[in-house]
Every structure is written in structure tokens, then in C-alpha cells.
Amino acid sequence: MSMQYYQHFPVLSIMILFLGAFLVALFHKSRFMRTFITSVAVIGSFAMMIALIKPVMLNGEIITYWLGGRVPDGGYAIGIALEVDAVSLFFGILVSLAVLLSGLYSFRYTKQDDARDKFFTLYLMLAGGVMGIVLSGDLFNIYVMLEVMTFAAVALTAYRSWNPNAREAAFKYLVVGSIGSSSVLLGIALIYANCHTLNLAQISALAMSKMNPSMLLAFALLFVGFGTKAFMVPFHPIAADAHAAAPSSVSVLISGVFTKTGVYGIIRVCYFLFRTMGMPAVQTGVVLIGSVSMFLCVTMALNQHDFKRLLAFHSISQIGYILTSLGLCTALGIAGGLYHAINHTLFKGLLFLTAGAVLYSTGTTKLEKLGGLAKKMPQTAALFMIGAFSISGVPPFNGFVSKWMIYQATYEKAMETGSIGYALVTVLAVVTSVLTLASFVKVGQSVFFGEMPIEYQNVKETPASMLVPMWIMAGLCLATGLLPNLMFKYLLGPATGAVLNSPAYIDSAMGAGYAASQMPDMSLMADPVIVFAGAWKPLSWLLLFVIILAAVALASLMSKKRTSESGAVIDSKHDTFFGGEENTFSQVASGDLFWGFKHNMRKYLGFMSNAHNGITNEYVTWGVVDLAIIIVYCFIFI
Amino acid sequence: MSIDINTILMYLLYALVFPGLLFSSVFGLWLAGVDRKVVARMQKRIGPPIMQPTYDFFKLLGKETIIPANAATTTFMLAPYVGLVSLVVLALFIPVGGFQAFGGMADIVVVLYLLTIPSLSIIFGGSASGNPFAGVGVSRSMVAIMAYELPLILVLLAVSKAVSGNGMLTFSLEGITTYQKLNGSLLFDWRLLPAAVAMLLVIPCEVGSHPFDVGEAETEICEGPLVEYSGAPLAVFKLSHAIKMFVMTALFAALFLGGIATGMLWLDIVIALLICTVVTIICMSFLHAITARLKVEQVFKFFWTVVSGLALVSLILVWIGI
């Protein structure tokens, strides 16, 4: 087997981040070196991931890299492997992109903080850990990286340690996260006891024929473990605390990247290791968890009064979409879920960065205190609106395409199984989407539009070095929404195929024919051809939009302009109308928007906000109860 | 796809004249005029001339546009145009009497989402004006959107299920009209009758007509999001409102009465336009004349219980396959 140059890329892209972390710690005195090393590390990692698109995505290669050249011997994979198939690469690209943009943003963003060298060390550790998880082919390595990632994330959450909320959030995160970590470890131990190997590919081949209660327990434990990392439903409150307290560029990583490792883990566990996703019971369970996450967190988000907390709850709501879609186990569902995963990274990254920009400029993210910033920060407001439209699925932005696929996938599944439950999931997804829109209207109204408090009279636009990564993300949001065909060709199609085709993954690591010799059932779990029920051609829409806009613009240019704008001194003509009152007397609190909705749902919302009481012990109890329920569910239905 | 000049011209004609910008504006204004006239007649009044919305539109074009000092100027000025254009584009996607200018570009779910863009343009435009009344109006408009979105998706899913037999799911509007051409209009399918009623109730909420015009309640919150608009942008919003009437009624006609086929395209189109007018009269003028404005929480409750219930009944009936 001749080694191509690009086969070293996976290991290099992980190592460059870790190396960067150590070097930053070494050269922590020099600001230039720190910036330089971090930039090189994140750009290098991203570039290597992009370079892998051609062989992995287009040529369908699966890169298996045995560290130290320890190839499998005697039918057992003893060495540590990095195995990059289309799924891994998909998540790798997503991760390295988010790390790159958020890293570039951090240089300026952390200017107001001290201990920046530690920030970048931890930042690169976190990035390296995530990359390690998605590219690794070894279960125990995944666990190690998971821990590296978790501890880096905990430290970064508490980075602004003068803030008591940050310390508390980090503590909660540590405690609740440890449930996940320990279940992953226990699951891995059980698997090792049964299969005598830690290699993902080999376990995938062996697990099916070795299904016994302890393996089932391992499945449940791994599922819950990775679910914790994805902050699926009973674990969601810690995410909210952590996102709200962490610096924004770290929130981008926690929301856009960290949670994706959970999703990635669930894909690996359900589609590869145990191949349980084909079972209706597992599908139902995952879709149920996904739908509950999706709806519950969006209603929680509507209740929030802090920009970043609100984003945090949306984050989990979007993860709910991804889980729902992946749980359907159809090609369309998987493609939709993966599409939503990358979209979520982009738009939620963008939104967290705008939240960071607001925090940077004004010093607060409390919705009640802010207002009218669009006048002072027009670019940030535009970026926020792009992010908000993307997340709430307004065409032609990217969130729409993936949500549209998810609706089709769920409804198609309903048609296939004849169960109206999946149809209701479609309805729930649409309702969640509109509630998402509502909560971003609330943010828009209370942060960027509406009345501006006097103390923000001198607020400046976000610095250019922070705007550039945000504009790149915004551009990508639009591009991924407008060019779904390219997305399918280069990323989603191969990744969907790879998710459904675990034998290829096994054979690549263990040698051709290994899967066939070990697996009782080699058939694909679903037909990998993506079939759409409807049509959506964003480019044609955009073309028509531009044509008609041009016509309207032409018509309006022909007429005489009669626009009257206010001068430097606000006269009463240009004052806002408030029954004739002076503008200074016209403050209306925007905190309690959507009264009509909240009034009708007051019992539910009251119950929810009482339940989320912030007591770590209770959150731990929820987690443990959830673990128990999932274990019982697995034992009853599988 | 071969591109020759005739095709391009034809598509331009579709986009700008029929059923695009010009036609949808004219027909929308006609519908708005009919609505006002019929409401007036039902209230024992003579009512304005049918041309009244047109006069309003042109008058507003001739007025001064004031940009409030508090407003985020770009969003404030751009929002109405974006809303108008996206509505016109949406009008191109909806088949009128079997005639669809741009087929295969958007399905019903896309239509559902494209419908939110004009509402969003009002919301963000109003929000950008920096007026507290607009703030309240924005909140109410958003609650109205939340209210009607649930029944609307239920209706769309029920229709989609009804037309997609033998395991093949279709969301496409062509699919729905084709099915109706073969099997008769869905309005005459008794299982879908509740859904049709629900749709008739969704239309006034989506358009923002009485009794569901909570967002623009001019007597309470000074027309809500539109409070700071004047001159041409306001004219554009009024025009969008009119076109929305056309789009929504045409959507109803396509979803439930798409089976009318006389063999002649122009006659089909005329019949479809007549249906649009009748639907406007039934679901907007009639409701306007007999009801008073609901409170915002009543609107929400009404749509999530009664209307959604109706749509859900249809969905269930269609699913259990009677």
C-alpha cells in the first residue's frame, strides 16, 4: 500500500493544533508569536481538511492511518488508527472551519481580557481534541480526546473568572459532563470486554454477532454519553449556563463544534458500532429525544432575557433537529441532518459572534438593557439579521434548505411507516421553526432595533478584524443556502453514503473482505439515493427576485425623491410618533414581547422555568434518571 | 437548457407582466377594492369605489417620506421593497387556473416559508423604525404568525397526504393541481372539508385582515409596525397587503379548487380569478363585517385550538384513509 502525501493530513491536522497549544504556552510573552502560531495552526488544520475533499469526498477513498505503522495483526487491530471516511471528513471540515473563523475573531475579541496566552493554549487544545474525536478510528482515543476537549472547554467557560456565573457554569458543566464521560468510559469497557478490541471498524464488524445484554448496556451508555456532549434534552441546562458565561468565540466552539462531536458520536454508535439505527425502536427513541429537545429548548429560549443564553437554548433546539433527522435512518434524513449540522455551525457561530460583538461594544448582553444598536453598528445588525434569518429558516438562507429537507424526510418516513407520529414530528418541527423566528424577532427588536438607551450614544461599530470572520460566516450562510447542489456533490452526498455504508469503513481498516467474513448482515440500512418530495431552486428564486427588484427599483428611481431625513439635531418632525409625546418619555419595555403567546402557554412556561432552577444536583438527577430510562428502553424494545 | 432570446423574453414577460409584478398588483388592488366595497355594503354603507386602493396607492406615492431620527435607515427603507418583491416572486410560483409561469421551483413548504418573508419585512421594518408602538405591533404580528403557522402546516400536510397515494410523497403544487385535474377538486372531498375551512380562517390572519389584524390595530396601537412609515414605502406596504390577498386566495384556489378544467387556458384563469374574488369576499369581507377585532391572546388561542383542531381532523381522516 503506497502512502499518498495526503494520507498524513489527518494526523497532521490534529497535531498542528496540539503543537500550537504547546508553542503558545511556550511563547506566551510575545503577542505576535501567539497570534502567529495560533493562525498557522488553525489555518493549517483547515487547509489540510479542505485538501482531503478531493480524495475522500469525490474519489470515495477512506484514509486509514495507523499510528506508528502498527497495522492489524492476526485479525486484531492493536495499533491506534486514524480513519477518515466521508463522515469524519465532513465533521472535520465543519470543525476546522469554525475553529478557524472563531480563532481569527478571538484575536481582537479577547483584547479586553488578561491571560490571553492561556486562552489560546486552551483554545487550541479544545480544537485539537475535537479534531481528534472526529478523525480517530479508535474508541478509546475518542474517549481520551473527549476528556481533553471537555476539560479545555470547562477551563474556557470559566475563563472570565471574575464573573461568578462563569465559575458556576464551569462547575455545573464539569459535574454534569462527568456523567457523560463516565458512561462513555463504562460503555467502552463493556465493549472491550465483549469484542477485545478498541478499533471502531473492528467493533463495527464484530458487535452485531455479539449482541448480548452487556453490549446492549454499552450501547445505552455510549448513546447517553455522547448525548451529554450534544446536550440533548435532560442535559440542556448546563449548555445554557456555559454558553452564556463563556467568551463568545468559545461559545461558537461549544455550540458549533463541541455539540457536533456528540452528534458525530451518536452517528458512530448507532450507524456503525452497533448498527442499531435500522431498528424502529431506536429510530423512535432518537426522533423522540430529538423532537423533545427541539421543542422544549425553543420554548425555553423564548423565555430568556440574555442574548447568549437565548442562543444557547437555540443551539440545543437545532441539535434536536439534527438528531430527529438522523434518527429517521433514510438517505434524505441523514443528508438533511448533516446539512443542518454544518448550517448550524455557520449560523450559530455567526450569531454568537454578533453577540460577542455586542458584548464587546456595550459590555452587556442583557436584552432589557440594550436597544437601537443598528444605528451605531449597522454591519453587526446586518450580520445578525443574516444569522437570524438563517436559523429561523427564511429562504434563501441555509437554514431553510436543511429544514425543508428535514420536513420532507419526516413526512416521507411517516408515509413509509404509515404512522401519523412522524407527521406530527413534521408539524412540531415547523412550529419550532416559527418559534425560533419569534425569539430572534425579539432579539432584533430589543438589541438592534427599537429604542436606544442614552448610554449607548457613543457605541462604535465592531472592529474590522472581528467583522471579517463574521462576514465570511455570513457569506457561507448564504452560499450554502443558495448552492445546495454543490453541497450535495462535495459534502453531503458522500457523507450520507458513508453513514449508510459501514462495511466499506470496516474493510478499509481491516482489509477487504473482513466485513463480509464477520458480519451476518451486510445490507445497507437505507437506500442512499436522496429523493426529494418537492422542489426548491434557490438560484432561480434569487434570479427572479433580482429581476423584479430591479424593475421596482427602476420605477422608484424614475419618480422624484421626496425623502426627508433628520439632521444633526432631532426636530419634532423626525421624532418618533408616540401620541405626541417627546421621544425621551416613550420607553416601552421590550422584555415581555409575545404576550399573546406567553399568556396562553403560561402554565407550561411557568412549569418550565420553575423546573430549570439552576441547582446542579437536580440537573444531575435528571441526567441519571434519563440514563436509567434509556437503559430500560433499550432493554425493553431492542 | 437552450437559451434563446424568445424564452428569455417570455420569462421576463411572466415575471414582470403576467402573472408577475403588473398583474398581481392590479389584481391585488382590485381584490382589496372589492373587499372594501363588500364590507361597506354588508355594513349598510355605499362604500368606496373599487378603485379606492389604487387611489390610495398613488396618493401615497406622491407624499413625502419621513425617516424618523431613531430609525435604522437602511432596514427601514429596504424592508418594504424586499417584502413586495418576495411576494411577487411567490405569486409566480402559485398556479392560477392550471397556469404556472415558473413550475418546479417551489413546493408547498417553500411557499409556507416564502409567505413569512413579507410578514418579516413588516416586522423588521417596523422594528427598525424605533417606535414603541411599532414594538408592540411587531410582537403582535409575530404572535399572529405563530398562531396561523400551525394550522397552515397541518392543512398543507393534509392536502399533500391526500394527493400522494401509493407511497410516493409529493409536496409540489403541480402535483396537487394535476391530481385534482384527474380526481376532482379537493374541496369536494369531504375529508378535506375541515382543512378547507381552516384554510379560509388562516387567510385573513395571514393577510392581516379583520378580526385577526392584531398587529396593525390602528385604533389601539396606531397601525403597529407601519406607524412610522409614510409616502412611497407605505404605498409599497399597502400594495404588498393587496398582493398578499391575491397570493393567499390563489393558493386556496390551487389547493382546494384546482380541479376546474374547461380545456381553455384563458377560461381556466378567469375562473380561478373569480374564485379568488369569491374567496376574498367570503373569508375577508364577510368575516370583517360580522366580527370585531380579537385580542392577541384570543387570536393565538383560536388558531391553536379551533382552527388547528379542524385541520388536524382532516389530517387524521386523510391518514386513517377512509
Place this chain on the structure above:
Amino acid sequence: MGLPFIKEALTQLFSKPSTANYPFVPREAPPNYRGRIVFHPELCINCNMCERVCSGGAISHSGVETEEGELITRRFFLGACTFCAHCSDFCAKNAIELSGDYHMVAREESDLVVEGTYLKKKPAPKPIPPKPAEQAKPEPVAEAKPEPKAEEAADPACAVEE
């Protein structure tokens, strides 16, 4: 939720509207409507009672001295009038009357003014009784209305219609 107006709306749709098509079909004011003030200066005896009772302060007068006497202009500003008809009630001579004309719309303030000018003759010099020359002009009016003007100090008004 009751909708009691369904029948009403439907029947009205097909019946005649109850609108009075006003600007196109003229409309009379009801009897005893108190509209535009009509002032008959020839009847006025300049008692100023109307001015006193006018709550809105709509009535005023101004005078110009001439050799025949004081030429008094009584001015009713409809823009300040409450149309309470106190002035006409108190007018001993019925010189003020409120008509049924309600079209009181104006672009200029002067369009809302009702005026009347009359002459308040100089009082006849008491010690010198014969002064026949002055009586010549006001005679016809004074004779038309048989009024007890003898007691009044400033009496026989000479109406000069504007």
C-alpha cells in the same frame, strides 16, 4: 362564540344602503336647527344684550364716528360661536336669528364672520327742539316697524346694509 351578525350582513349585502348620499343629494337641516347666524341690522337697537349673554365671546361691535352718528358694525364670528341661541333669545327686537344653514366651512377667517352695520344716530340736542333736517333719512325704516322708541336714549337706528 356567537356571531349574531351573519344574517344581518348577508341581508344588507343585497338591500339598499342606508347612506344619505350627502354632497350629491342636498340635505335640509331639521326644523329648529341652529345654524348660521342671520343678523338683521335694521332691527338692532344696539342694546348689546347679545354680546353680554354670548358665552363664547363671538359677538363684538365696533363703531366709526360719522357726522350723522356712530356707524356701528356688529360682528358675529361663527368660529367662536356655540350656536346656543342665547343671543337670539335675549334679543328684544328679534334682530338675530339662527338659520338652518349649516354649511359653515371656510378657508379664510373672514368667511366665518356675519356682520351688520347700522347707524347709531347722535342724540338729538335736548335743549334745542327743532331739528327737522336730520330726520329725513331714517324715517322710512323707523316708520315700518311701530316701536316704542320714544323712551330710548339712543334710538332710531339707521340701517345701512353691507
Place this chain on the structure above:
Amino acid sequence: MFKKIIENSMAKSPWLFHINAGSCNGCDIELVAVLTPKYDAERLGFKLTGSPRHADIVVVTGPVTAQSKERVIRTIAQVPDPKVIVTLGSCPRSCNVFKGSYSVVGPLDNYVDIDVSIAGCAPKPEAIIDGLALAAAVLKEKRRAK
């Protein structure tokens, strides 16, 4: 031609904004009566709007009180051009019976130019229609003068 259409539309679709500057509500009631089926001002294109930004005709009722003065002036300033200011009833024209009150600082023409006055206390709805029709004509004139 386009100009002509706009001018004609001006006269056919005048929207009203009603300001109560301390009125006794008599005129307010009559103004609303104009919109009832009996008089139906809508057939002439009149419409009561909720915001001064939408209005063409500002209808002011009531003597201008000390409290309302600022608000009235500000609200009238917020109406986009061309605009017509109509006083409804005697009060805004002259303060009427409230003249001399410690709390009345009117009449309105101390502060803004009045275009059309409708006299009456309160004016008959027909008179209001007359006045509004006149105001619409003034509106068209103003637009032409621009």
C-alpha cells in the same frame, strides 16, 4: 400623466388623523358619526388612520390646552407634506367658551396655519363632509403647487 394621476388620487383618497386638543368630545363624536353607515365618508375615500405619518388631513378638535399644546404641535409636524390642517368646531379656531381659562393656550392658529375651518358646535356631519371635501381640494392644490 403620472403627475396627473397622483394629483387626482390626492383628492380622492385623503386620510384623516384626528387630534383631540382638549375637546369636550362633541366634535369627536360627530367626526366618528361621519364614518357611520348614515354618512359613510369612506365612499369619498376618507379614512381615519392611526398614525400622523399616514395622514393627509389633520383634524383638530378642542381648544388647545396647556397640556396638549406641545403634543399637538409635534404631532402636526410629524405629518408628511402635503398636508392640510382642518379645525373642527369652534374651539380650535377661537377657544370658544373656554377662552380665558387658565389652562387654555389656544387658539390653534397661534401655532400653526389653519387651512380649513369647520364652524359649528358641534358641526353637523354634513358640514364636516363639506369641510373635508374642501380640505381634499386644498390638498390637491398643495400637491400641484409643489
